[in-house]
Amino acid sequence: MLLFSLLHPRWEFVFQPKYAAYLNLIEPWWKVLRSLALEGRRFETWAEIEQAVERTTACWNEHKHPFIRGRRRHHRQVRRLGVAALPTISLI
Template sequence: MICLDEMGPQACKSYPGQRLVAPAGPKSERARQEIDYDRRDVAGYVFGALQPVTGAAFTAPYLGRTTANWLDFLGRVEAWVNPAVERVYAVLDNLSTHTAVDVLLFNLAHPRWEFVFQPKYAAYLNLIEPWWKVLRSLALKGRRFDAWAEIEQAVEQATAYWNAHKHPFIWGRRRRHRTTKRFGVAALPNVALI
């Protein structure tokens, strides 16, 4: 199974991060951040593919979200996926570029691919959506970009870092935040103690 989607649009600007501000004294002013209104370069899109079982990810930046760019990305994902895999289930949302005639022709030309469209208004069912949050944190958070090429390089480095430290991507909250479950009164007795 592969989850496919795009993150975007991403513009060249400052992406706020978390910085500690030391207070200057009892009558100090609030910490301020300069507002970044101008766009220094055109916005673009980052297309991505995620294999949740292995955690492997593939990203490719494009300047637009067009059917031609999506087809090019599908071709690159086809080359990225192991040829020994017999069936590729691609989980997609219902964007018009994902259901275009050329994309359906791609599906006919590549018989091992099967597109699975998630229900409308249910983006949380696609595992790549929470992964985008991780990638934004790795690539963009707390940085300022003046050109689209800098964003491309940051996303490429973040994807390489993710793939170097990949692990199966599990849907839901992380285990360390869950409280341990304790058995109540209705628990089965421990047979070994009897």
């Protein structure tokens, strides 16, 4: 890396501190991939881990959506504005 920086003076390396992993934009994606593919599962071989990651990545690519940093996806139906339904009252 030192040789590269001497040969390319235009480039400047800015090192990320270890305590600030959130600055690296790939970290949230790794967290999601790890939770979808590996969390709560036991694997006997590396091949099983590779298959789990490949299946998760394929599923992720089939259901494309924008990755917004710092927000969770909420799978909720859009609420319509209006008046709430009145309760039905039966008279005796």
